[in-house]
Amino acid sequence: MRSSTFAQEVTQWYAVAARELPWRDGATTPWGVLVSEAMLQQTPVARVLPVWETWMARWPTAAMLAAQAPGEAVRAWGRLGYPRRALRLHRSAVAIVERHDGEVPASIEDLRALPGVGDYTAAAVAAFAFGVRVPVLDTNVRRVHARVFDGEPDATNGAPTVRERAAALDRLPLVDAPKVSIAVMELGALVCTSRAPRCEACPVAPRCGWLAAGRPAPTGARRSQTYAGTDRQARGRLLAVLRDSPDPVDRHALDVVWADDPQRARALDGLVADGLVEPLADGRYRLPA
DNA sequence: TAACCGTGGGC
DNA sequence: TGCCCAAGGTT
Numbered sequence: 001m002r003s004s005t006f007a008q009e010v011t012q013w014y015a016v017a018a019r020e021l022p023w024r025d026g027a028t029t030p031w032g033v034l035v036s037e038a039m040l041q042q043t044p045v046a047r048v049l050p051v052w053e054t055w056m057a058r059w060p061t062a063a064m065l066a067a068q069a070p071g072e073a074v075r076a077w078g079r080l081g082y083p084r085r086a087l088r089l090h091r092s093a094v095a096i097v098e099r100h101d102g103e104v105p106a107s108i109e110d111l112r113a114l115p116g117v118g119d120y121t122a123a124a125v126a127a128f129a130f131g132v133r134v135p136v137l138d139t140n141v142r143r144v145h146a147r148v149f150d151g152e153p154d155a156t157n158g159a160p161t162v163r164e165r166a167a168a169l170d171r172l173p174l175v176d177a178p179k180v181s182i183a184v185m186e187l188g189a190l191v192c193t194s195r196a197p198r199c200e201a202c203p204v205a206p207r208c209g210w211l212a213a214g215r216p217a218p219t220g221a222r223r224s225q226t227y228a229g230t231d232r233q234a235r236g237r238l239l240a241v242l243r244d245s246p247d248p249v250d251r252h253a254l255d256v257v258w259a260d261d262p263q264r265a266r267a268l269d270g271l272v273a274d275g276l277v278e279p280l281a282d283g284r285y286r287l288p289a
Numbered sequence: 290t291a292a293c294c295g296t297g298g299g300c
Numbered sequence: 301t302g303c304c305c306a307a308g309g310t311t
Contacts, residue, residue, distance in 0.1 A: 040307040047297075047306090081295030088309085118309045138307045158290080185307065194305070195300080227295080236295050274294090 006148065006204055007173050007180045013203035014183035017190065021045065023052065024182065030104035030129035031062050031096075037121045038089045043080050045189075051078055063102045065093040071287025074276060075243050083239055087275055087288075088116025106130040119159070133177035135168035140188025141181065145171070147192060151209030153218040154194070234258045234267035239276060248286035 023036035059065040077086035111122035126132035142155035
């Protein structure tokens with residue numbers, strides 16, 4: 001019989017091992033938490049940090065961002081990647097002003113209705129900004145649970161199942177649940193990593209099913225992620241030209257950054273369709289006004 | 290459901 | 301060096 005629980009052990013570890021991140025500072029507003037979660041989607045903390053600081057200094061409230069052109073959000077997003085997130089965050093700011101009086105909503109349902117806010121982000125904002133007891137199932141938390149409790153190398157592919165969600169909820173204490181979620185997330189980010197986990201530094205190693213099983217390797221095929229020469233890379237190149245120019249640019253400025261004509265045209269059309277680029281009547285292009 | 294959507298750092 | 305992957309969301 002153990003004298004402490006999984007949640008307690010991870011929380012105690014967190015107290016001494018956690019990184020100091022500005023959006024975890026108790027003074028951060030719900031808006032600041034939402035901005036951090038949007039930026040952290042598929043993007044490492046180290047790259048988010050400076051952009052988040054700049055962003056929050058410029059737009060400390062949703063209303064201030066909503067008053068700007070969406071292109072300004074795309075420009076400030078810089079090289080974080082997946083720039084549609086910047087557009088969606090701007091649209092969320094507009095929705096927050098229009099539907100919620102400028103205040104980030106606290107309910108999962110209202111959060112989930114914001115553009116760019118899925119199950120994870122809604123749960124994260126509800127938990128970290130408002131203290132709601134809800135499972136926060138990001139890739140880190142799912143991996144930790146899969147290893148410790150199921151003895152598996154990683155969580156299953158695809159969205160969390162109902163039973164996975166229920167199990168995660170069961171493992172949350174009745175008080176201070178968000179603290180446990182952030183601690184487990186941090187454990188997954190710093191110790192129980194996807195590659196080269198540091199089990200010797202893990203506070204729950206003695207109870208870990210995966211470690212007990214001899215750390216079996218994942219079996220399934222991983223996703224391929226070739227990037228060079230893809231439409232994605234082309235889109236990135238084109239958008240970078242617009243981001244870096246204070247004024248609209250002509251076709252030639254875009255032509256020179258991507259040689260393949262049909263692919264460049266396809267990428268540009270896609271950017272326009274996504275609302276990331278605006279064609280002007282004079283044949284030039286700019287970020288959306 | 291699986292494909293698509295950026296970018297850069299670590300091993 | 302190339303591959304892996306990092307607090308996902310949308311269609």
